Amino acid sequence: MPANPPPQSARPGTAPSGKAPPGGPEPAPVCLGTWPTPIEPAPRLAAAAGLAADALWIKRDDLSGLGGGGNKVRKLQYTCAQALAAGATTLVTSGAPQSNHARLTAAAAARLGLRAVLVLGGEQPAQSQGNLALDYLADARLAWLPGATPEQLRDEVERQAQLVRDEGGVPFAIPFGGSSSFSARGYVDCGTELLGQLPGIDQVVVAFGSGATMAGLVASLGAERVIGIDTGAVADPGAVLAELLDGMPGVAVRRADLRIDRGQVGAGYAALTPDAAAAMRLAARTEGIFLDPTYTARALAGLIACVADGRIGHRDRTVFLHTGGLPGLFGHPALPQLT
Numbered sequence: 001m002p003a004n005p006p007p008q009s010a011r012p013g014t015a016p017s018g019k020a021p022p023g024g025p026e027p028a029p030v031c032l033g034t035w036p037t038p039i040e041p042a043p044r045l046a047a048a049a050g051l052a053a054d055a056l057w058i059k060r061d062d063l064s065g066l067g068g069g070g071n072k073v074r075k076l077q078y079t080c081a082q083a084l085a086a087g088a089t090t091l092v093t094s095g096a097p098q099s100n101h102a103r104l105t106a107a108a109a110a111r112l113g114l115r116a117v118l119v120l121g122g123e124q125p126a127q128s129q130g131n132l133a134l135d136y137l138a139d140a141r142l143a144w145l146p147g148a149t150p151e152q153l154r155d156e157v158e159r160q161a162q163l164v165r166d167e168g169g170v171p172f173a174i175p176f177g178g179s180s181s182f183s184a185r186g187y188v189d190c191g192t193e194l195l196g197q198l199p200g201i202d203q204v205v206v207a208f209g210s211g212a213t214m215a216g217l218v219a220s221l222g223a224e225r226v227i228g229i230d231t232g233a234v235a236d237p238g239a240v241l242a243e244l245l246d247g248m249p250g251v252a253v254r255r256a257d258l259r260i261d262r263g264q265v266g267a268g269y270a271a272l273t274p275d276a277a278a279a280m281r282l283a284a285r286t287e288g289i290f291l292d293p294t295y296t297a298r299a300l301a302g303l304i305a306c307v308a309d310g311r312i313g314h315r316d317r318t319v320f321l322h323t324g325g326l327p328g329l330f331g332h333p334a335l336p337q338l339t
């Protein structure tokens, strides 16, 4: 049985894939953040990265307001609109133990007067640090699934949704990482915002996890202006991105034109790579900007690699999308290596 209640004419947006039902009305996004987020020139980081000093900007989606901020807020504005339209009482989602999406789902639920159930793929640690501490502060209910595959996480979300129903509630399942073709509209909005803030953008560089952030940017800016830096969160990021884009009405992008750089995954999603550690130090020491080890540090390391090999030209007007995630630093096993 799907985790979400069946679509009804008065209940738009209940498809588990996150796609709005065909032909049905689509709920308007709810406002959960502070918009527009700032965009800041980063001349010292630009020079250190090999760009002209006036060619790099940081789009501060880490300052998006709710629950410590981050890119998930824009996506949740759409997903939560679907949940409210479906009469949900409880958001149910899944992620890694240090999932930023899980933390922000808990915060969004609190903001909207809903409950949150978070299915986390891992061992419950002895101490709740980083995002996990914030999940508890926001009163989320946690379910642990050590060594779970993506399918097992999905099944557990279904099981938790049934528990919510058994308790008399109405669950709404949010896909892994909060990514769906519908939630990607949050990053179509970001692309539009960027064009208003910085005309003539040549390249936007963004971390790729579950994909909707890049999908929305590609939909609004075009594939030729977006580079995704894979973090190793999904097995086949190209297929995930293509599927998200396929589900976006009116968006036609050739798969061959999509640019996902897989050179920063290193030993895997959970590992801190040497290049990511160097990127964290560089951002902190040139601009006073703190990155997280899993997403934004890889994205900056990828940007630097793109400048080094010419994929980004020295004078290209380049935006580094800061997608947040800092709480994850304080739950990462590699923290002692950085300090």
Ligand SMILES: Cc1ncc(COP(=O)(O)O)c(C=O)c1O
Pocket: 070, 071, 099, 100, 101, 177, 179, 207, 208, 209, 210, 211, 212, 213, 214, 292, 295, 296, 323, 324, 325, 326
């Ligand atoms: C801090 C941060 N940046 C970037 C991403 C990647 O976003 P997406 O899942 O939309 O690819 C995530 C996803 O978890 C994230 O937490």
